[in-house]
Amino acid sequence: IKVNDFTLAFKVQSLSKVSASYSPLYLTELADNMPRCCYSYISRTIPLRVVTGYERTGSHCSLQGVMFLTKSGRKLCANPSNSWVQRHIRHLDQKSK
Numbered sequence: 338i339k340v341n342d343f344t345l346a347f348k349v350q351s352l353s354k355v356s357a358s359y360s361p362l363y364l365t366e367l368a369d370n371m372p373r374c375c376y377s378y379i380s381r382t383i384p385l386r387v388v389t390g391y392e393r394t395g396s397h398c399s400l401q402g403v404m405f406l407t408k409s410g411r412k413l414c415a416n417p418s419n420s421w422v423q424r425h426i427r428h429l430d431q432k433s434k
Contacts, residue, residue, distance in 0.1 A: 375402030375414030
């Protein structure tokens, strides 16, 4: 086993343990050096008052999404085609100007 393979295996194993304790609804890539992707979307509207920022997933991700960062530090994946997601993005963009 190469060191890189061992490190990757450890990260995958750690991610598996973490993902078992969280609903897949909220999961994004957890490792800092890995691309951040959404694997599912939240089904309900996130209240704007708890959202502090957002980032879009990259083109390398199989599921395009918007990750909203909440005041509590959670990253929640949302469908970028939903109207509430687009409104939240516009509001956050205007707020940052």
